[in-house]
Amino acid sequence: MSALLELKGVTRRFGGLVAVNGLSLSVQAGEVVGLLGPNGSGKTTAMNLVSGALPCNGGEIVFDGRRISGLASHQIARLGVARTFQLVRVLGGMSCLENVEAGLAFRPQGLHGRAARERAQQLLERVGLGTQAVLPAGELTYIDQKRLELARALALAPRLLLLDEWLAGLNPTELQQGIALIRSLSADGLTLLLVEHVMDAVHALCTRCVVMNAGTKIADGPTREVLSDPQVIRAYLGEDENDAQAEAAHA
Ligand SMILES: Nc1ncnc2c1ncn2[C@@H]1O[C@H](COP(=O)(O)OP(=O)(O)OP(=O)(O)O)[C@@H](O)[C@H]1O
Numbered sequence: 001m002s003a004l005l006e007l008k009g010v011t012r013r014f015g016g017l018v019a020v021n022g023l024s025l026s027v028q029a030g031e032v033v034g035l036l037g038p039n040g041s042g043k044t045t046a047m048n049l050v051s052g053a054l055p056c057n058g059g060e061i062v063f064d065g066r067r068i069s070g071l072a073s074h075q076i077a078r079l080g081v082a083r084t085f086q087l088v089r090v091l092g093g094m095s096c097l098e099n100v101e102a103g104l105a106f107r108p109q110g111l112h113g114r115a116a117r118e119r120a121q122q123l124l125e126r127v128g129l130g131t132q133a134v135l136p137a138g139e140l141t142y143i144d145q146k147r148l149e150l151a152r153a154l155a156l157a158p159r160l161l162l163l164d165e166w167l168a169g170l171n172p173t174e175l176q177q178g179i180a181l182i183r184s185l186s187a188d189g190l191t192l193l194l195v196e197h198v199m200d201a202v203h204a205l206c207t208r209c210v211v212m213n214a215g216t217k218i219a220d221g222p223t224r225e226v227l228s229d230p231q232v233i234r235a236y237l238g239e240d241e242n243d244a245q246a247e248a249a250h251a
Contacts, residue, residue: 002065004029004191005050005081005160010059010069012045019045021215022059027160032182032192034206034223038235041212043195047162050193051083052076063160078108082158084149084166092138096129096148097121099137103155123151127181143174154185161185163194167201179204202227211235 003026012020020042027033035043048054050061052073061069068076091099100120104111111119124133127147132140137148146166153161167178179201186192186205196202202209202223209226211219213235219226226232 003027003062004031004064005193006062007046007050008060008062010046010049010061011057012042012049012054013057018215020049020212023212023215023217024059025210025217025220027191027193029159029191030186030189032186032194032205032207034202034209035193035195035212036197036202036209036226036232037212040214042215043212044164046212047083047164047193047195050076051081051162074106077106077156077158080157080159081162082153082156082160083162083164084146084153085164090137090140090145090148090152092136094137095134096124096137096140096151097133099148100124100151100155103152107156120151120155123154124148126154127151128177143170150181158190160191160193163192163196165195165197167196167198170198175201199227 005027007023007025010020010023011018023046035046037043045054049056049069052068052071052075056069059069060067063076063079063081066079068079068081091102097117097120100123101116104116104119121130121133124130127150129144129147129151132144137145140148150166167175170178175198182192182205194206206223208221209219209223210217211226211232218235219229219232
C-alpha cells in the first residue's frame, strides 16, 4: 500500500540549530498518527514543512504520490492538506460564518454565495459552534477559536488534516467532545497527523505514534508499544520514569 504522506529524510535548520534532522515517516490513508516528543523536539517545525509554511533544507515530502516539498502553502492546501495552528489564527473582525466561508472559497471547487453560507453553517455545527455563527471570531473564547479554526480547515475538504495541539487546554468535558469529534472525522475517512501532549487523547485516537527527540525520530510504531519503549520514556515522558511507566501501563 502506498502512503498518503511520506517524509523522506527531511531536514530543516534554523542557523546552526537542526530543528528537524533527516526525518522519515509515512502516514497511510485513513490512519490517525500521533507526532510526539518533548518541547522543542521539532514537531511543529515538521508540521510546518508538510504544510509548506516553511521550506525544507533537505529531503523531500510526497503527498498522494506527488512531491509537495518546494510548493507554496496555498498550493499544498489545494492538493488536500489542511491544518490548525498551535497559536490559533482566526480573522477576529469577521464573523464565524465569514471565517469558514473564506476557507470554502479557497477549496479546489470553491463555494460561494448561498451554498457557501449553508456549508459554513454545517461545518460550524459540526465543531459545536452552530449557535455562534454570526458572532465576530474575535469575541469567541480561546477554545471556541480553536473550534473555528478546525471548521475553516475542514472547509478546504482536506484528505489530510494536521492538528497542532488542538486538544490542549480543554477541560475534561471539552476533551471528550474533542476526541469524539476527531474520531468522527476519522470515521468519515479523513487521515490525521496530530501533534499532541494530552496523553489521554493520544491513547484514545492514535493507532500509531512517531516520537521525535532533538529533531530526530526515535520511535515509530503502535501507540501502546511506542509509549512503553524505554527510550521514549526517557526522552519524552522524561524526568519521572515512574510516572511515565504508570502512564504507559494505563494505556
Ligand atoms: N522560526 C524559528 N527560528 C528559530 N528557531 C526556531 C524556529 N522555530 C522553531 N525553532 C527552534 O527549533 C526547535 C524545534 O522547535 P519546534 O517548535 O518545532 O518544537 P516542538 O517539538 O513543536 O516543541 P513544542 O512541543 O514546545 O511546541 C526549537 O529549538 C525551537 O526553538
